[in-house]
Amino acid sequence: MRRVISILVENEAGALSRISNxxxxxxxxxxxxxxxxxxxxxxxxxxxVTSGSEDVIEQITKQLNKLVEVVKVVDLSEAEHIERExxxxxxRAGIKEREDMKRMADIFRGRVIDxxxxxxxxxxxxxxxxxxxxxxxxxxxAIIETVRTGASGIGRGNRVLRV
Amino acid sequence: MDRIKGVELNxxxxxxxxxxxxxxxxxxxxxxxxxxxxYDELFKQDKVRHVLVRHEQGAVHxxxxxxxxxxxxxxxxxxxxxxxxxxxxxxxxxYMDSIPMVIISGQxxxxxxxxxxxxxxxxVGITRPCVKHNFLVKDVKDLAxxxxxxxxxxxxxxxxxxxVDVPKDVTAMVTExxxxxxxxxxxxxxxxxxxxxxxKKAARLIKQAKRPMVYAGGxxxxxxxxxxxxxxxxxxxxxxxxxxxxxxxxxxxxxxxxGMLGMHGTYEANMAMQHSDVLLAIGARFDDRVIGDPAHFAxxxxxxxxxxxDPSSISKxxxxxxxxxxxxxxxxxxxxxxxxxxxxERDAAALEAWWQQIATWRARxxxxxxxxxxxxxxxxxxxxxxxxxxxxxxxTSDVGQHQMWAAQFYKFDQPRRxxxxxxxxxxxxxxxxxxxxxxxxxxxxVACVTGESSIQMCLQxxxxxxxxxxxxKIVNLNNRYMGMVRQWQQxxxxxxxxxxxxxxxxxxxxxxxxYGHRGVLIDQPADVEPAxxxxxxxxxxxxxxxxxxxxxxxxxxxxxxxxxxxxxILSEEL
Ligand SMILES: Cc1cc2nc3c(=O)[nH]c(=O)nc-3n(C[C@H](O)[C@H](O)[C@H](O)COP(=O)(O)OP(=O)(O)OC[C@H]3O[C@@H](n4cnc5c(N)ncnc54)[C@H](O)[C@@H]3O)c2cc1C
Ligand SMILES: Cc1ncc(C[n+]2csc(CCOP(=O)(O)OP(=O)(O)O)c2C)c(N)n1
Ligand SMILES: [Mg+2]
Numbered sequence: 001m002r003r004v005i006s007i008l009v010e011n012e013a014g015a016l017s018r019i020s021n022x023x024x025x026x027x028x029x030x031x032x033x034x035x036x037x038x039x040x041x042x043x044x045x046x047x048x049v050t051s052g053s054e055d056v057i058e059q060i061t062k063q064l065n066k067l068v069e070v071v072k073v074v075d076l077s078e079a080e081h082i083e084r085e086x087x088x089x090x091x092r093a094g095i096k097e098r099e100d101m102k103r104m105a106d107i108f109r110g111r112v113i114d115x116x117x118x119x120x121x122x123x124x125x126x127x128x129x130x131x132x133x134x135x136x137x138x139x140x141x142a143i144i145e146t147v148r149t150g151a152s153g154i155g156r157g158n159r160v161l162r163v
Numbered sequence: 164m165d166r167i168k169g170v171e172l173n174x175x176x177x178x179x180x181x182x183x184x185x186x187x188x189x190x191x192x193x194x195x196x197x198x199x200x201x202y203d204e205l206f207k208q209d210k211v212r213h214v215l216v217r218h219e220q221g222a223v224h225x226x227x228x229x230x231x232x233x234x235x236x237x238x239x240x241x242x243x244x245x246x247x248x249x250x251x252x253x254x255x256x257x258y259m260d261s262i263p264m265v266i267i268s269g270q271x272x273x274x275x276x277x278x279x280x281x282x283x284x285x286x287v288g289i290t291r292p293c294v295k296h297n298f299l300v301k302d303v304k305d306l307a308x309x310x311x312x313x314x315x316x317x318x319x320x321x322x323x324x325x326x327v328d329v330p331k332d333v334t335a336m337v338t339e340x341x342x343x344x345x346x347x348x349x350x351x352x353x354x355x356x357x358x359x360x361x362x363k364k365a366a367r368l369i370k371q372a373k374r375p376m377v378y379a380g381g382x383x384x385x386x387x388x389x390x391x392x393x394x395x396x397x398x399x400x401x402x403x404x405x406x407x408x409x410x411x412x413x414x415x416x417x418x419x420x421x422g423m424l425g426m427h428g429t430y431e432a433n434m435a436m437q438h439s440d441v442l443l444a445i446g447a448r449f450d451d452r453v454i455g456d457p458a459h460f461a462x463x464x465x466x467x468x469x470x471x472x473d474p475s476s477i478s479k480x481x482x483x484x485x486x487x488x489x490x491x492x493x494x495x496x497x498x499x500x501x502x503x504x505x506x507x508e509r510d511a512a513a514l515e516a517w518w519q520q521i522a523t524w525r526a527r528x529x530x531x532x533x534x535x536x537x538x539x540x541x542x543x544x545x546x547x548x549x550x551x552x553x554x555x556x557x558x559t560s561d562v563g564q565h566q567m568w569a570a571q572f573y574k575f576d577q578p579r580r581x582x583x584x585x586x587x588x589x590x591x592x593x594x595x596x597x598x599x600x601x602x603x604x605x606x607x608x609v610a611c612v613t614g615e616s617s618i619q620m621c622l623q624x625x626x627x628x629x630x631x632x633x634x635x636k637i638v639n640l641n642n643r644y645m646g647m648v649r650q651w652q653q654x655x656x657x658x659x660x661x662x663x664x665x666x667x668x669x670x671x672x673x674x675x676x677x678y679g680h681r682g683v684l685i686d687q688p689a690d691v692e693p694a695x696x697x698x699x700x701x702x703x704x705x706x707x708x709x710x711x712x713x714x715x716x717x718x719x720x721x722x723x724x725x726x727x728x729x730x731x732i733l734s735e736e737l
Contacts, residue, residue, distance in 0.1 A: 010350055013299070014287060025292050055478070062475035068296040068316060071350040163349060 002031070003057050004076040004083060004153045006161050007046040010069040011037050018067055019046065028052060028060055032085075032150025043071065043163065047083075047153045049128075071163055080156035083127045088113075090145040091138065093120040101142070108134045119144060127151070169341060174303045174334035175200035178267060181310040182211045184342045187238050189214050189229060189602055191222040195242025196282060197269025200334040214602065214631060217623035219246050221595035223253020224621065227262050228596030231582045232557055233603035234387060236317050237264040243271055243331075244282030247289065252589060254324050255293035259586025260408060261385055263322035265313045266294075272332035273301050286328045295323030303336040308343050315346040320353030321473040322385055353472060357489030357497060365468045365485050366501040368441050373513035374520075375401045376439035378424065381408030381585070382446015382471060388491040389413070389578040392445065395495050398502065400514060402521055404432040406447050407570055410581045415574030416554070421521065422530075425453040426722045427567040430529035431521055433720070433728040437463055438520075444469045444483070446491050448476040450586075457481055459727025470494050529720050529733060530571055538713045539688050541565060541640045545572035548610060548638060551695040556608040557582060557600045561593035561617030564646035567718040569612040591620030594637065598624060601633045608636070608699060615641040615668055625678040628705050636698050637707045639671060642714045650717045654732070675707035686711040 009015050016035055023030050031049040038045045050060060057075065064073045076083075093101045093115075105112055105122045108130065114121035124134055128151055135143070155161065172180065178201050182190065191214045194202045205213050216222040219241045226237030237257070241250045247268045257264045271280040287299045296316050298309050306329070313325040369375065383392050383405075389412045396403045396419055403413045404424040413420055422429035424436055436442070436454070442465050447453070454460045457480050467483040469476075470491060477486045487494055532542045545568050548556070558573055559582040560566040566583055575581045582600055584592040597611040618639055628635060648663040672682030681704050685694045691710065698706035719734035 014291075017288070018291060021291055055482075059475060059479060066473065066475050068348070068351050 001053070001057070002049065002051045002077070004081065004151060005048045005050060005061065005064070006074045006076050006153055007048065007064060007070060008038070008072040008161060008163065009044050009046060010071065011042050011044045012069055015044065015069040016046075018069060019048075019064065022063055022067065023050070026059075026063065028056065032148075034150045034152050045161075047151055049151050072161055074155070074161045076153045076155060079159060081153050081159070082156060083151045083153045084125050085128055085131055085151045086149045087124045087131045087134070088121060088147045089124065089134070089143065090119055090121045092118060092142045092144060094118045097142065104137060108137075110134065169339055171337055172340040173200070173337045174306055174329065175204040177303070177306045177338075177340050178310065178329065178334065179204040179208060179211060180340060181307055181342060182238065183208070185236070185314050187211050187236075190238045190240050191216055191225040191229070191599065192240030193219050193222055193242065193246060195246050195269060197243035197246075197271060197331045198240060198334075200331065201240065201267070201269070201329075213240075214598070214627070216595065216627050218621065219249035220253050220591065221598075221621050221624045221627065223250050223257065223264070223266065224589075224592050224595035225599035225602075225624075226264055227253065227257045227592075228559060228582050228599030229603045230262050230264060230599070231596070232579050232600040234579065235603070236314055237262065237599065238267070239264070240267045241269070242282070243269045243286065244284050247284060247286045251289060251293065252591075254290055254326070256584050256587045256589040256592060257324045258293045258295070260381060260584065261322050262324065263318040264324040265310075265317050266324060266326040268326060268328050269334075270299065270328045270330040273330045274332070276330065286326070290326050293324075294326050295321075297326040297328065299328045299330075300333055301330065303333050303338045306333065306338075307340060311343045312346050312348070316351070320351075354488055355490040355493050357470065357487040357494040359497070361485055361487045362494065362497045362501065365443075365487060366498060368466050368468060368485065369399065369443065369498075369502065370509050372441035373510055374438060374440040374517045375399070375443065375514070376435050376441070377401050377403040377443045377445065378406075378436060378447055379403060379409045379412050379445040380406040380447025382491055383409055383412035384578045386446065386472075386491040387578070388446070388495060391492050391495040391499075395499055398499065401443075402435055402518070404428070404436065406450070406453055406585075407583065408585045409447060410570060411575035411578040414576040416576055421525075423570055425450070425728070426455070427571065427718050427720065428453075428728070429571075430527045430720055430731060430733065431524035433722070433731060434524045435521055437727070437729045440465050442467045444471075445495075446471060449480045451480070453728075454481060455722050455726050455728040455730070459730070462727075527733070531734060532716075536688065536713065539686065539691060539710060541568050541642070541712045541716055542572050543688065544638065544640060544691055544710050544712065545569055545612070547692045547695055548612070549573045551692065551699055552608050552610065556580070556610045557597075557604060559583065559593045559597040559600060559609070559611045561611075561613040561620075562588045562590045562647070563614045563617055564642070564650065564716070564718050565612050565614045565617075565640040567647075568640070590617040593617060594635070595621050595624045595627075597635045598627060598631070598633050601635055602631070609634075610636045610638055612638045612640065614646060615639055615643065615671070616645045616665060622674075625675065625680060625705070629679045632703070633705060634701065634703050635705050637705070639707065639709045640712050641668075641671070641709055642712045642716070643668065644714055646716075647718070650721075653717070654721070654723065671707055671709040675705075680705040680707055682707045682709065684709050684711070
């Protein structure tokens with residue numbers, strides 16, 4: 001089962017590797033991991049997308065909590081939450097393809113942020129499925145390069161994760 | 164100790180001051196370039212005594228044995244690069260068994276980090292997976308607070324080794340020194356009290372139990388809860404078993420004690436474990452060597468109550484019904500209060516029937532061995548060791564068959580007397596651990612039960628024993644085989660003894676003598692007891708007893724890997 005785990009962690013050197021090491025050492029998978037400082041510079045917020053059985057997820061949250069630098073852990077997917085991911089995708093956009101490509105980006109509410117003679121770079125945000133769908137919708141031959149940030153997540157409404 | 168505030172000190176002085184503040188008696192270590200300033204400061208004072216080992220692995224095992232036998236934090240000091248890598252086996256050993264320890268390691272100067280400098284290694288990276296936590300101190304201003312945190316982390320919650328990596332230039336830099344009085348970390352708050360609702364649920368289950376079983380592990384030893392556990396088990400009249408790490412947590416000679424459980428546990432302990440209807444697990448982590456195949460274990464329905472300070476130990480391998488996260492003494496106190504207030508309605512007849520069932524399992528006499536043997540049986544040696552030491556020795560062990568025989572045949576009535584590497588199973592642990600034990604308990608009797616293969620892994624420490632006059636008694640159960648490996652090869656690999664026989668063994672008697680100790684060869688059953696008596700009478704001398712034992716003896720019972728705990732191979736004698 002796919003799970004989105006949110007972590008507040010001390011913004012210290014080595015904290016990230018401690019967390020990613022734990023996943024690899026115990027054989028848990030990481031689909032994506034994002035991290036950046038929060039409004040409080042002493043804390044970083046991390047979103048990890050992982051998957052596993054109930055038991056595995058329970059162990060993952062326990063093992064995360066056990067790490068000395070981890071302040072709080074929440075399994076966002078236990079309740080209502082929002083996920084967003086940013087993708088930058090460079091596609092073939094010569095004279096012939098331009099129109100179509102622009103239209104496609106519009107449909108997905110993407111923005112063309114860089115243009116050259118034969119390429120567009122499109123910026124797209126959304127949940128992972130939307131980004132996947134965009135890639136699916138393109139002719140594979142049209143894609144030159146993609147870069148995705150991995151999902152960031154936050155709880156809906158009054159569900160908050162802070163110290 | 165007088166608290167010195169606001170003085171200017173360099174990093175090396177700070178390290179030593181902090182150790183003094185923590186009341187550290189012994190630092191086990193080995194010098195090198197990166198820690199020279201620290202060694203210089205050690206030289207200038209006499210509160211913290213340094214024990215010079217012969218290999219850094221020995222330093223860590225010695226600090227470990229010191230801690231296990233005293234409940235204090237073990238402390239070691241090693242240099243950068245090879246000093247640290249040599250220490251890793253010891254650190255991982257302590258980590259697996261949750262031993263409180265602080266390791267101070269030297270590092271190349273901060274400006275050289277990352278330059279592939281001489282004797283540089285990524286200490287924090289290398290040790291990360293086998294420490295509770297580690298720190299690299301880049302600024303001397305953080306040094307005292309970091310060491311304070313290290314000691315706090317090592318001994319609170321689920322204990323474990325904590326490493327502090329100190330670059331050489333940091334040990335030379337000067338700052339105002341003040342040792343923090345307290346530590347508070349928003350990210351680290353181990354619980355002590357168990358959840359009251361869960362404890363009530365547990366008490367209810369305990370009262371309803373018809374076939375109860377108490378399964379207590381290393382957590383009881385680590386939290387000094389042996390007296391509480393004993394009180395608890397006696398009050399209830401329940402049967403009790405200990406894991407390899409929990410031996411001594413409940414008196415080994417008590418009628419309610421069923422012996423160790425697990426892969427080499429007793430028949431009665433494993434049967435009672437499997438057939439219990441309410442299982443109370445206390446500071447034990449359902450290790451694979453203990454419950455075997457979890458699916459087989461789950462075939463018999465039972466309610467499980469699990470007390471552990473580390474939530475990740477709970478429901479890791481076996482689903483439990485009543486998890487109680489908390490410190491064992493606190494939880495047992497709460498449980499005792501509830502049970503005392505209302506002990507009624509317990510099913511005495513059911514408990515009686517359960518004990519009768521256990522008596523039939525006991526009657527299998529699963530630890531029986533051939534007492535008439537003309538060749539020395541290893542079990543016999545341990546029984547004699549028990550008699551000769553009056554059951555009061557500290558016994559350290561290495562890893563293999565001898566370890567299991569020591570665990571089965573030496574009855575530990577007290578905690579912290581049985582010192583062995585359970586989780587990592589580190590050959591080479593026994594002798595250096597015994598050094599730490601002897602230093603922590605200067606006048607106590609310390610025996611190291613070992614095998615001819617294990618002892619060779621940290622043999623160099625015989626020299627340390629000489630230097631510090633440590634009168635350890637080494638009982639080498641010499642079967643000329645890596646017996647535990649040979650046993651598996653006999654059972655599971657068609658008697659193909661691939662590389663488990665070691666040719667060209669040293670003459671251990673001469674070897675002991677070469678290090679300035681006494682060595683004794685014993686090869687007749689009749690000589691075992693007199694030789695042990697004579698050795699233990701020598702209070703000031705290390706005696707190396709090389710006991711030539713039966714090469715073919717196996718450890719029974721045995722649960723083959725991956726099998727259920729009742730699928731035991733029993734000795735042919737039965
Ligand atoms: C050759 C060999 C054979 C072995 N055979 C066996 C065997 O037959 N039987 C056997 O039992 N073992 C055997 N072992 C050992 C086995 O590998 C494990 O090390 C051992 O079973 C673990 O013991 P434990 O469950 O008591 O846990 P430990 O490793 O001692 O862990 C202690 C537990 O207590 C918890 N704890 C710590 N402090 C507290 C506190 N204050 N409050 C509450 N909880 C706390 C910890 O979180 C942890 O979960 C063998 C090892 C070797 C090398
Ligand atoms: C460092 C290390 N290497 C290998 C092993 C695997 N191993 C476990 S028991 C054993 C044999 C031990 O032989 P010995 O010390 O003679 O004890 P015996 O089993 O014969 O009593 C070995 C090689 C280990 N536990 N530790
Ligand atoms: Mg041997």
